[in-house]
Amino acid sequence: MIEPGLVSFVAVILAGGQATRLGGADKASIEIHGRTLLEHALDAVIDAAEVVVVGPQVPTDRPATFVVEDPQFGGPVAGLLTARDNFLRKTPTIAVLAVDMPRITATTFRRLHEAAVGHDGAVLTGPDGRRQLAFVVDTERLDAVRPDRESQHGMALHALWEPLDLVEVPAAGTEHRDIDSWTDLRDLDS
Incomplete structure (x- = not known):
């Protein structure tokens, strides 16, 4: 259970998908307003004690594994x-963000x-x-519901969330928008 007050957390940026609707393009390297999606994501988790990016390594001026x-x-x-298995630090919570959500900010995670x-x-939401x-999740609760390695392959996220008590927080403005296609990218600012 997450405690009140300033919470130390680590962050996961999910950037390892196949981006089939983008013709296999590397989402992390797609630019919006002169900055890559990865740079936008790293800004969103600026308060994290440590960041692990799940995906191919790309140049960044911010420390990340x-x-x-x-x-x-x-x-x-x-x-x-x-x-989760690659963090060097142990913190009470983990923040998770898909790399294709450039409207998410540090304020969103707060x-x-x-x-x-x-x-x-x-x-x-x-x-x-x-x-x-x-989303953010209590590290100990995540560990408690963690499936074995075989089960986690292809597992739907809602199945992992099922036993967890997650509060739904409505998106402010367009922060919920993601980029799954070239049309999404074109329409992001509309």
């Missing part, structure tokens, strides 16, 4: 748990942490109520 999910292309659960107090975590790949 790059790993490939095990098994590769195993999905967001495999990516999250692979990152709101998620505040909402999560007394619960296992908090997850951002879009206007349609759909849970987004932007």
